[in-house]
Amino acid sequence: MTELLSTPVWESAVYDGSWVPGHGTDLPVIEPATGKQLSTVGGATPQDVDFAVAKAVSAQKDWAARPYTERAAILRKAGQLFEENAEEIQQWVIRESGGIGAKAGLETHVASEECYNASALAAHPHGEMLRSEQQRMSFSRRIPVGVVGVIAPFNFPIILSIRAVAPALALGNAVVLKPDPRTAVCGGVVLARIFEEAGLPPGLLSVLPGGAEIGEALVVHPRVRVIAFTGSTGAGRAIGELAGRHLKRAHLELGGNNALVILEGVDVEKAASIGAFGSFMHQGQICMTSGRHIVHESVAADYAEALAEHADKLPVGDPFTEQVALGPLIDEKQRDRVHSLVTASIDAGARLAAGGTYEDLFYRPTVLTDVPTSAPAFADEVFGPVAPITTFSTLDQAIAIANDCDYGLSLGILSNDAMRALELAERIPTGLVHINDQTVADEAVIPFGGTGFSGNGGRVGGLGANLEAFTETQWVTAQSALATYPF
Known part of the structure; x- marks a missing residue:
């Protein structure tokens, strides 16, 4: 069993395929139950976002072109690592997020299931054959969006990160993740170490802890084409407005009453x-x-x-x-x-x-x-x-x-x-x-999302929702000879 967090490689560092110092001030890792500082993580700046996105763009094309079996194998390995290292991870969830043991166990269980379900996405058919009134082949296919920005909150830091990270990677994208700085270890470092040990090629996943300026840098970056955000309605409204100005999709999972x-x-x-x-x-x-x-x-x-x-x-x-x-x-x-x-x-x-x-x-x-x-x-x-x-x-x-x-x-x-x-x-x-049940429930196989102030209609989870979230639909036609026109 790999000890993910016992080595100091991640302390005072951010992750962009390797562990490097961030350009911002180091962030303390605080245990809310005691006020004790457990460690430090690196603090990112918009400059780190630029570096991470550049690496992501460079790595993503090769990743998308690899046989689907390679992507699926890495996602399955990640799921296995969540299971094998559950006890170590759960200790951090308990101490850093303030969750009880059962809640921590739920996080590692769902994380492994998210990875296993995402691994099947890699083998999903490219698209579908379409009819055409002309004598030609006509079909649609799903292609990766490129680079996905994920902004995750503190309350269920692993689940609310991995449910976007895993399917986005499986479908051939690169991901830049901004965890909440209050849970940067279990919501960020854990994912980086899991995929590092699973053999994910460098540059495909970056983890950049920081404040609102990091989220804003992700949203406005021209090479980040999709944003998956989970958090408050107020913050989601601001992100949605900013994403709209930059003509990019934002999947917003917001509050609820x-x-x-x-x-x-x-x-x-x-x-x-x-x-x-x-x-x-x-x-x-x-x-x-x-x-x-x-x-x-x-x-x-x-x-x-x-x-x-x-x-x-x-x-x-x-x-x-x-x-x-x-x-x-x-x-x-x-x-x-x-x-x-x-x-x-x-x-x-x-x-x-x-x-x-x-x-x-x-x-x-x-x-x-x-x-x-x-x-x-x-x-x-x-x-x-x-x-x-x-x-x-x-x-x-x-x-x-x-x-x-x-x-x-x-x-x-x-x-x-x-x-x-x-x-x-x-x-x-x-x-x-x-x-005949209460309101708190989520599974890796369901399309999760709300209406009104709870979200903008986007969904994450399940086959159809993940395809909609993290791929583009491309129409392709092909015919055996050059077309003839009267011009």
């Missing part, structure tokens, strides 16, 4: 367990988090009581040294934002049923009841461990509340009648729907 609709007659205890997971998994720092609990009035009081009991029993602490259900929020800025939304909602009339307190970055899982739909914790994406509850009496009211939102990423409906729930889902526009 997802509804969990709980109908009458459900098993309240099971529903509360589902709701607790949906709202408190990874401290609520997930775009798919169950952010709005819309509960039928006949079960609302019992549901709120049961959910508060679950919240009170969940242990919060350092996931590296303790057996806990929730770890720390990523930083003080995020903690203060969460707390301000909670206190403002209480001021607006919500009742605090559990939580609402914190120590350092450890925020207690919080339940708010009797929440006005205009209250900040209900109307806004919190990105913290907060479960706001409001009630309804008719399905039309539930639909109106669920649809009174700019986001459209994920929806959960809990019901004794699955077909009734499916009919309800048809009236609530959203990218993902889960009947």
